[in-house]
Amino acid sequence: MPGKKAATSRPISSAVEDYLERILDLINTKGYARVVDIAQSLEISQASVTNMIQRLDAEGLLKYEKYRGLVLTTAGETLARNITERHQLLTDFLSLLGLDEQVIYHDVEGMEHHISPSTVRALEALTAQLQRQPALLARVRESNHAN
Amino acid sequence: MPGKKAATSRPISSAVEDYLERILDLINTKGYARVVDIAQSLEISQASVTNMIQRLDAEGLLKYEKYRGLVLTTAGETLARNITERHQLLTDFLSLLGLDEQVIYHDVEGMEHHISPSTVRALEALTAQLQRQPALLARVRESNHAN
DNA sequence: CAAAAGAGTTAGCCTCGACTAACATTTGTA
DNA sequence: TACAAATGTTAGTCGAGGCTAACTCTTTTG
Numbered sequence: 001m002p003g004k005k006a007a008t009s010r011p012i013s014s015a016v017e018d019y020l021e022r023i024l025d026l027i028n029t030k031g032y033a034r035v036v037d038i039a040q041s042l043e044i045s046q047a048s049v050t051n052m053i054q055r056l057d058a059e060g061l062l063k064y065e066k067y068r069g070l071v072l073t074t075a076g077e078t079l080a081r082n083i084t085e086r087h088q089l090l091t092d093f094l095s096l097l098g099l100d101e102q103v104i105y106h107d108v109e110g111m112e113h114h115i116s117p118s119t120v121r122a123l124e125a126l127t128a129q130l131q132r133q134p135a136l137l138a139r140v141r142e143s144n145h146a147n
Numbered sequence: 148m149p150g151k152k153a154a155t156s157r158p159i160s161s162a163v164e165d166y167l168e169r170i171l172d173l174i175n176t177k178g179y180a181r182v183v184d185i186a187q188s189l190e191i192s193q194a195s196v197t198n199m200i201q202r203l204d205a206e207g208l209l210k211y212e213k214y215r216g217l218v219l220t221t222a223g224e225t226l227a228r229n230i231t232e233r234h235q236l237l238t239d240f241l242s243l244l245g246l247d248e249q250v251i252y253h254d255v256e257g258m259e260h261h262i263s264p265s266t267v268r269a270l271e272a273l274t275a276q277l278q279r280q281p282a283l284l285a286r287v288r289e290s291n292h293a294n
Numbered sequence: 295c296a297a298a299a300g301a302g303t304t305a306g307c308c309t310c311g312a313c314t315a316a317c318a319t320t321t322g323t324a
Numbered sequence: 325t326a327c328a329a330a331t332g333t334t335a336g337t338c339g340a341g342g343c344t345a346a347c348t349c350t351t352t353t354g
Contacts (some may be wrong), residue, residue, distance in 0.1 A: 003353055015311065035332060048312055061152035067319055067332060073226025097269040108265050118291060122244040125290035129283050136276050144265060164340065183301055195342055197303055214302060214349055296354095305349070310340090318333065324326090 009059040009129045014113040018042060019052055021060065024070065024080035033070060086112045086120060093127050098141035154200065156206040161260040164230045166199055167285060170219060171227035180217060233259045233267060240274050245288035 022041045026033035035053065039046045061076035067147040072080060083104075090108040115123075130137060173180035174232045182200065186193045203215040207217035219227060236254040246254075262270075277284060 013310080033250075036330080041234055045313060046312090046332065049333080052311080054333095079319075087268045093323090094269075095267065097266075097273060099265055099269055103265050107261055107263050110261025111258045114254055114261075116250045116254050118246055118250050119241065119244075119254050122246055122291045123286060124289045126244060129287055133280075134285065136280065140269060140272045144269045157340090160340075180297090181301075191341090193344060194304080194344075195304065199305095199341080296346100298354100299350100299352075301348100301350070304346085305343090306346105308343070310342105311338105311340075312340105314336090316334085316336105318331100320329100320331070321354105322327100322329075324328100 012079065016056065017053055017079070017113055018070070019049075019056065020076055021083045022063070022079040023070070023088065024077065024084060027072070066131060077136070086115055088116070089120060089127070093123055096127060096130050096137060098137070098144060099124070152180060159226065162199070163208070164260055165228070166196075166203065167219070167223055168230045168234065169226040170217070170226065171231060173176070174219070184251065203280070230259060233262055236270055236274070237262070238268060240270055243274060243277055245291060 002041065019038065019042070022038055023033045026041065027035050030037065035046050035049045038053075039049045042049070053064050053070060053123055055064070056062050056076065057070075061079065062070050062072045064070045087108055090112055091104055094104045166185065169185055170180045173188065174186050177184065182193050182196045182217055185200075187197045190199055200209070200211050200217060203209050203223065204217075204252070208226065209217050209219050211217045214260070234255055236251045238251055241254065
């Protein structure tokens, strides 16, 4: 493929994962992801978003045409789905423990970038098992009353 | 207390937590924490360590005398113990799930900075409950064989 | 006890990922 | 259709937290 620049990309950072996650979510819910939407969603400036989007384009994670819009590439969508999966899993797991919604959101937002594939699988299995143990879960939630 | 400068400190970053955690660990195991030891432990340069230590001193988290050595202040030690507790808890929890040691280390190192007090408490309770459920744990570990 | 080795420090630089201000383009509406 | 509003882009800056090179101080050792 002669036209493709390799673009020696840096390792995927937490920031990149955050962008991809929001972009996928916007596309899923609104059908598209504009710079202004991404900026609002991440609570950062539009300029920062433009900047990052150009970088993600250079790294082959999305296709971007100035003033026109963006689409995730296969690589970008795969990453986006992956981080979304981690986010959902952690949210489900912490919810099971009876934690406050705000706390869950905060902690998941931080932790989701640092959880390995095998840990994801283990937590999935644990979550599935715990769902069958209401008595155990009740005891866990009990001990956390003061929240 | 007239001699104390407030030093309008920034919020505690992951980097600061990492430094404090290592410093406390070095003090506990070797009795002291030199610049060179901290640098080796964190795998960063001595210059970076000197720099950060001066900042932690300015922020009142430790007492530092150039060329002489450092001691954690009460505030610094409290933070150090706190992050250490989170580290230990996450390690215990993930160990229970039968994950590989290296994966545990990696994930804990990332996640420990993002876990709220109430999540700590919930995970403590969960860990305690799980220890009484060998059959459940066996099923979780089973599903993760390929690791 | 001098000098080499080791430890610590300073100065200057770099990247990442934010920001604002100013400017460009596109879109919506009178 | 013209122009105002909305959206997008560029240029320049900043702070966090790394780095190396060069220097200083302390400790060890012949």
